[in-house]
Amino acid sequence: MLTRFKRYLYLSHRWLGIVLCLFMAMWFVSGVVMMYIGYPKLTPQERLSGLPGLAEERCRISLAQALAATDQPKSPDSVRLTSVAGVPRYVFAYGKKQIAVDAETGNRIDQVTPAQALASAGNFLATASGHYLDSINEDAWTHSKALDEHRPLHRVQMDDEQATLLYISNTTGEVVRDANQNERIWNWLGAWIHWLYPFRGGALDNYAADIIIYTALAGSILSLFGIAVGLLRWRFKGRYKHGTKTPYRNGWMRWHHLLGLGFGVIAFTWILSGLFSMNPWKIFDSTAAKPSMQAYMGGEISPQYFPLSVPEALARFQETGFQVREIEWRLLNGHGYYIGFDALGRSRIQTAQANGLVFEKFGWPELQNAAERLMDQSKITQQSVLNEYDFYYYSRAAHTMTGHIEKRLPILRLEFADSDSTWLHLDPYTGNFSKLDAGRRVSRWLFAFLHSWDWLPLLNNRPIWDILLIVFSTGGLLISASGIIIGWQRVKRKLSTP
Structure with missing residues (x-):
């Protein structure tokens, strides 16, 4: 035998x-x-560095007018004010669908023409000229599911030193991915075959x-x-x-x-x-019901929470010396805020009321109140403020698979006694949070640690x-x-x- x-x-x-x-x-x-060398991606900081400052005199359309132009019966999950080809543009997220509205004219963007895509690329990489290639649904450098809501994608080849290939959303007109020549060459031996992408498409x-x-x-x-x-x-x-x-x-x-x-x-x-x-x-998925973002925010994003106009908010940011490239609308504990981002990805918060106070961080009690509503009053078993990275909250280099996810410090960690033993990491600079349940913590050991050896004593002591x-x-x-x-x-x- x-x-x-x-x-x-x-x-x-x-x-x-x-x-x-x-x-x-x-x-x-x-x-x-x-x-x-990682798979091509456009990190938040790269995206923000390619945007011009928001000009208050061009932001003529209010949130209420822009919402009306979307023709959607429900409130959006998120709202951004960004720039496309130098023109301010609202971007509304409804689940996996995005709708863009011109903040200067109030026109809804139904599709992006090749000429508009070329203008967007030229404004994003202003030091180089480019030529329009084509419109594609998917190619070797755009397999990411995160791009699904932007397809088809316009491709513009830039003539900069890095021969950068830019991809422009047909939904919003934004540049959503860049792939320089070095990335494209090495990725044939890197992520493209590592993730068996020849089978995609x-x-x-x-x-x-x-x-x-x-x-x-x-x-x-x-x-x-x-x-x-x-x-x-x-x-x-x-x-x-x-x-x-x-x-x-x-x-x-x-x-x-x-x-x-x-x-x-x-x-x-x-x-x-x-x-x-x-x-x-x-195997790592949670069986619990998805938490309600409306509960976390304390309401739905609507004009009533944002009486301070966009031009006034931009002026207040400017008065503090903060040069805003993009604004996000944020609702926390039933109060409206503008989150401004500059070219380096730094942020400032401004109350959306008449006084328009600008500050750097939310308080820990405010974040905890919102988190408790999100978790339906599940008991907090432990809370801590992290001033240093640890095994479950850490940052990786930008080119790595998760390197585009910003991990600021300090953050608030709340551990709950729900069925999934959920942990929440709450960012005081933006009010954003990330969820780490028991299944994802197991995945952290079985995937991230075993596959990448992303253990801080090693990551902090390169080249070991x-x-x-x-x-x-x-x-x-x-x-x-x-x-x-x-x-x-x-x-x-x-x-x-x-």
Whole structure:
């Protein structure tokens, strides 16, 4: 019985390896590229730096007039005032739908023409000229679901030193993504193949997520079987007749065995954590009802909470020396506020009442009151103010997968006694919050930590982090490469056998 089990184990590892080692090698190579060059994205700071200052004399349309132009029966989830081609423009979010209204004329933007897209790109990157390419639904650099509400996308090629390719929303006219030449070249060896994007956008598009999930699952099984085979074939006591601990005297089989023993566990955890990144079968999803944003805000966004006009608010920000590039409407505890952002992504808060007081941060009690309503009065088991990053709240470099998410300090952490053991992180600079329930905290361990090794003692002591990941990636690549050679040699023998 044991002999039969070993035989099936060896055969399973052998044939899974022949099929999957090429995928494994590709993942290790692309993973190293992604350590330094991420998939193209437009970070909030990049977006804000490309906007001009909001001119109060051009903001002629009030919130009430702009809302009427949207022709929507319900209040929006969020409201922004930004600039497109130098002209102020309202952007309203209704779920996954966005509607834009010109803040100078009051006209609703139903679609964006090529000429308007070119003007938007030229204003965003004012130091270079550009030429319009085309309108596409999706290409190699726009697979992100976050762009779905902006499709189709206009492409404009700029003639700056970085040969930047800009993507403009057909919904709002905003620049929503940039991809410079360096990113485009390296990403063919990076995120594009790491996330198996060749399967996106074609006949297999509907199955792309399942292909990643089941390929990673098979790769995890392959690695686990390999570890088991390696241990079974290793002589912990004594030696084989030729005097070594491994049964393989020389050649690729010997190297594959030794490399597998040395780096097999790392390979297994990386492939398995890659599987967990896909949240397979929704294992990390919460079963609780989605919290009500209206409860958190203390009402719906409507003109009654914002009697102070936009030109007056801009003037008040200007008086304090704060140069506003974009404004967000915020409702907290039933009170209206304007959140202003400058070119560096810094923010200031202004009360939307007649006095228009400008300040930097909300108070902790205000945020806690809003959070308690959001959580339907669930009991707070612990509260703390974080002045330093920790394992669950930390920042990554802008090019990384989550690097575009701003993580300011200090923040308020509230832990609740609800069914999901929810934690809320509340940002006093904007009133925004992020939710981290028990499932997401488990995902933090099983994906982010195991896959990226984003542990603060390592991240804060580079290049130790870089050296470790490159050494381990090299080990995983050599395991895979030796497996490819062994598999090719075996297949050749099979095919040549009459």
